[in-house]
Structures are given as structure tokens and as C-alpha cells.
Amino acid sequence: MPELGAIRGLRKAWDRVTRPRHVKVIYLVIYALSSLIGVVTLLNPPQTIAGEVGPVLTNVWAGLFILGGFVGVVTVLPGWWWVERLLGIAPIMIGLAIYLSVVTVLHWQALDTGGSRATQIGIILLAASPFILRFFFIKEYSYEPRARG
Numbered sequence: 001m002p003e004l005g006a007i008r009g010l011r012k013a014w015d016r017v018t019r020p021r022h023v024k025v026i027y028l029v030i031y032a033l034s035s036l037i038g039v040v041t042l043l044n045p046p047q048t049i050a051g052e053v054g055p056v057l058t059n060v061w062a063g064l065f066i067l068g069g070f071v072g073v074v075t076v077l078p079g080w081w082w083v084e085r086l087l088g089i090a091p092i093m094i095g096l097a098i099y100l101s102v103v104t105v106l107h108w109q110a111l112d113t114g115g116s117r118a119t120q121i122g123i124i125l126l127a128a129s130p131f132i133l134r135f136f137f138i139k140e141y142s143y144e145p146r147a148r149g
Contacts, residue, residue, distance in 0.1 A: 017077050018144055027076045030130050034092050035069030038062045053102050064095030079144025089131045096131075100124045 017024050041062035045055060068091035075084040103124060107117035138144075 018079055024077055027130070027134060028073055031069045031072030031076060031088065033069070034065050034072065038065030038067075038069060038095075041065065049099075049102055049106070057098065057102065061095040061098045064091040064098070068092035068095065081138040081144060082142040085135060085138060089135050092131055093128060096124055096128050 014021065039062075042059060045058040045062070049058060068088050072084060072088035072092070075081075075088055100121065103117050103120045107115075107121060110117065
């Protein structure tokens with residue numbers, strides 16, 4: 001019964017994740033999505049922004065999303081909090097800050113013609129919120145202090 005072996009393997013993997021498991025898995029997905037967004041941005045940058053600021057800056061924030069997301073995926077389950085803060089959350093927040101700065105400048109420039117990027121600004125701020133929350137949840141220790149199980 002290979003299916004039972006696979007189920008047992010998944011169960012053992014699930015049991016190795018420290019509690020609260022569902023929160024860790026949600027953050028795993030958030031970090032994976034951050035990397036995916038970085039890859040998509042790198043391969044197909046938004047032309048209304050890349051054209052304004054050049055491909056280099058767009059590649060920088062895409063690379064920060066990829067780095068932070070990848071490191072977050074690797075560190076969130078084992079609870080390597082100092083690495084997650086330094087190389088997971090920080091690069092993503094820097095990437096979001098760069099993106100927010102660019103969009104804010106473009107917003108102010110477009111006001112004369114009736115354009116608005118207020119929704120983009122709001123979505124970027126909203127996208128930062130899980131990383132801000134995660135930072136404050138894990139800022140106390142270098143490693144997760146809770147016992148496994």
C-alpha cells in the first residue's frame with residue numbers, strides 16, 4: 001500500500017512542524033507566493049513601472065522578493081527566527097518599500113492628469129502587513145523556543 005506510506009510520511013512531516021502548525025503553513029505559502037511574485041516580476045516586469053524607473057530597479061525589488069521568499073520557505077517551519085528576520089522578512093520589506101516609493105512618486109506625478117495609483121499604494125501596504133506581524137511575533141528570540149509536538 002504505497003498510498004498509506006505516503007500518508008504516513010505526510011503525517012510525520014506535519015508532526016515535525018511546531019505549533020501553531022496552521023500559522024506556519026500559512027506563512028510558508030505567503031513566502032512561496034513572495035518568491036513566485038519575484039520570479040514573475042523578473043521575467044515579465046510591469047511595463048508602466050519598469051518603463052518609468054528602468055529595468056534595474058525593477059530587477060532589484062524582484063530579486064529581493066525571490067531571496068526573502070525562498071529564505072522564508074526554508075526557515076519558517078524549523079523556527080530559525082534570526083535567519084527569517086534577517087534574510088526572509090527584511091529583503092521582502094525592502095523590496096516592498098522600493099516598490100511603494102516608485103508607485104508613490106508615479107501617483108504624485110499623475111495627479112495633474114487625473115491619474116491615481118492610490119489603490120496600488122494600498123495593496124502594497126496591505127501586502128506588507130503579514131511580514132510586519134510575523135516580525136513582531138518572532139522578534140524576541142533567535143530560534144523558536146517552543147517544544148516540538
